[in-house]
Every structure is written in C-alpha cells, then in structure tokens.
Amino acid sequence: MTTPPRKWGGDLLFLIENLVLKDFRIRYRNMSLGILWSLVNPLVMMGVLTFVFSHLFGHQEKEHYPLFVLCGLVPYNFFTGALLSGTSSVVDSAHLVKRVPVPREVVPLAAVFSNCIHLTIQLALLFALALFFRLPPSKSWLWLPLIWFLYIAFICGLALGSSAINVFIRDTRYVVESFNLVLLWLVPIFYPFSMVPPKISFVYRANPVAALVLAMQNILIDRQPPAGPLVIRLAIAAAVTMGLGLAIFWRLKPRFYEHI
Numbered sequence: 001m002t003t004p005p006r007k008w009g010g011d012l013l014f015l016i017e018n019l020v021l022k023d024f025r026i027r028y029r030n031m032s033l034g035i036l037w038s039l040v041n042p043l044v045m046m047g048v049l050t051f052v053f054s055h056l057f058g059h060q061e062k063e064h065y066p067l068f069v070l071c072g073l074v075p076y077n078f079f080t081g082a083l084l085s086g087t088s089s090v091v092d093s094a095h096l097v098k099r100v101p102v103p104r105e106v107v108p109l110a111a112v113f114s115n116c117i118h119l120t121i122q123l124a125l126l127f128a129l130a131l132f133f134r135l136p137p138s139k140s141w142l143w144l145p146l147i148w149f150l151y152i153a154f155i156c157g158l159a160l161g162s163s164a165i166n167v168f169i170r171d172t173r174y175v176v177e178s179f180n181l182v183l184l185w186l187v188p189i190f191y192p193f194s195m196v197p198p199k200i201s202f203v204y205r206a207n208p209v210a211a212l213v214l215a216m217q218n219i220l221i222d223r224q225p226p227a228g229p230l231v232i233r234l235a236i237a238a239a240v241t242m243g244l245g246l247a248i249f250w251r252l253k254p255r256f257y258e259h260i
Contacts (some may be wrong), residue, residue, distance in 0.1 A: 003098040004017030010156050015102060018108035023085070024117055033226045042073050049073075054155040064133045066092045066219055067126075071216040074122045077157060077211050080180040082115040086159025087166050087176050094260040105246070105251050108163040111154050140219045142227055150234040151212045157241030161248040168252065187213055205229075 048067050054065060088103065089111035090097060097104055166172035186203060187210045188196070196204055204210045205207075213234050215226035 001189050012106065014102070016106055017105065017114065020117070023111060023114040030032070038118040039125055042070060042077060042125065045073055046070050061252050064135070066194075067129050067133055067135070067221060068217065069190055070126050070129055071220055072187060072213045073123065074119070074126050075186065075209060075212045075216060076187055076189060077122065078115060078119045078151075079117065080183070082112045082152075082155050082161065083158055083177055084173070084180065085115060086111040086155070087162040088173050089159070090163045090167055090256065091170070091260055097256060097260060104256065105160065105249055107166055107248075108159040109156055111163075112152065112159050114151070125218075135220060135223065137222045140225050142225055143215070143219055143231075147212060147215050147226060147231060147234055150231075150238040151208065153238035154208050154234065154241050157238065157243070157245035158229040160245030161241070164252040164256075167256055172208040183209060186210065186219075189213065205233070208234055211237075 046066055049069050050066050078179060086108040089108045092108050096102060097107065127137075162172055186207060188204065193201075193204060193210075193214060213228045213232070217227045218224055218230075246249045
C-alpha cells in the first residue's frame with residue numbers, strides 16, 4: 001500500500017501562486033492569440049446574442065443591450081470555467097497529490113483562482129463597455145469587491161466538493177458540463193428578469209449565479225446598489241457551499257490515494 005507523504009511544511013501562498021501560473025501557462029501553450037481569447041470569446045458571444053435577440057427575434061427594447069448581455073456572460077463564463085476546471089483538478093493533478101506533501105484542498109482552490117486571471121480581463125472589458133455607453137463609475141461600484149468575493153467563495157465551495165466526488169465518480173465532470181448548459185437558460189443573460197413568470201421566479205431568486213448577474217445589472221446599468229436580498233443570498237450561498245465543500249473534501253481525501 002502506498003504510504004501517504006508527510007505533512008506540508010512550505011509556503012502556502014507560494015504554492016498557490018505556482019499552481020495558478022502553471023495552469024495559466026498550460027492553458028495558453030502553443031496558442032497564437034494567447035490570453036486575448038479571454039476577450040475574443042465574450043465579445044463574439046455578446047455580438048451573436050445581440051444580433052439574434054435584437055434582429056431575428058424582434059427588436060430588443062432594453063437600453064444598452066450589449067452591456068446587459070455582457071453583465072450576464074462574464075459571471076456565467078467564470079462560473080462554468082472555474083467549476084469545470086476545479087472539478088477535474090484533483091484527478092488531473094494526481095502526480096502532485098500522490099508524490100508531494102501538499103494540502104490537497106489547495107489543488108481545486110488554485111484551479112478556481114487561475115480562472116480569476118481571465119475574470120480580471122473580462123471585467124476590464126465590461127467596465128470599458130460601460131464607459132462606452134456613458135455609464136461612468138458611481139458609488140454603487142463600491143459593492144463590486146464584496147459581491148465578487150462572495151461569488152468566488154461560493155464557487156470555491158462547489159469546486160472542493162465536486163473535485164473530491166470526481167475522484168470516486170468520474171462521471172461528475174460530465175454532470176457539471178451538462179449542468180452548465182442548462183444553467184445558461186436559467187440565468188437572465190439575454191432576457192430581463194421581468195420576463196420570468198412569477199410562479200417560477202423562485203428558481204432565479206435561489207440561484208446565486210442569477211443573483212450576481214442581477215446585482216451586476218443593478219450596479220453598472222441601473223447605477224444603484226444591488227438589492228439587499230441579492231447580497232444576502234450570495235452570502236448564504238458562499239457560507240453554505242464552502243462549509244459543505246470542505247466537509248465533503250475532508251471526509252473523502254483520506255481515500256484519494258486508492259483511486260487516483
């Protein structure tokens with residue numbers, strides 16, 4: 001039987017930084033445009049959705065519609081990318097988990113943090129588009145660090161739980177991929193929340209991804225603070241998922257060596 005390595009005694013922040021940079025380099029290795037894909041993908045998707053829902057399916061009356069779409073795409077893209085890479089992170093880093101005495105929780109967290117690099121670029125694009133539509137920074141922008149901190153904590157909790165389960169049930173990655181496809185239609189990205197029938201509005205109100213999208217629309221387009229219930233739901237989701245994610249990870253990690 002393989003003997004687990006001794007406990008980690010190094011610099012945790014240094015470890016996370018190197019894991020994040022390694023993931024970043026691998027992702028864009030041998031690509032001509034490199035990190036510019038972080039700008040190209042949301043711009044193309046924004047253009048397609050704006051064209052389809054403004055011209056093919058009737059005129060879209062909502063003001064600043066491209067900005068409205070991007071307010072939804074940026075949180076959604078970050079969620080899908082971070083959760084998917086976090087889910088497969090432990091299995092993909094089996095050589096590190098089995099041979100180096102690192103805290104295994106760091107592996108899925110680093111996978112999520114590596115996506116923050118792309119998030120930073122896409123947020124810069126989002127803010128530039130807001131300025132293009134003559135919506136300069138306001139006091140409501142001060143809410144952005146808080147809601148994004150809660151959102152990232154929420155995703156970290158999901159990644160911890162799903163990465164541990166994926167070690168034992170390798171179909172977990174494909175369940176996450178399918179869920180991400182469904183989620184695209186359950187988040188008000190290309191349609192306003194006002195179009196949602198009241199009888200199913202609870203699905204959106206209970207969805208932290210939709211909560212962040214609505215908060216971003218409040219801040220950047222409506223130029224007002226996010227609704228209090230949205231922030232509260234994000235805080236509850238972050239606390240619950242982080243607690244559950246850590247509990248699942250700690251419960252399953254002693255048996256990782258037998259399955260990876």
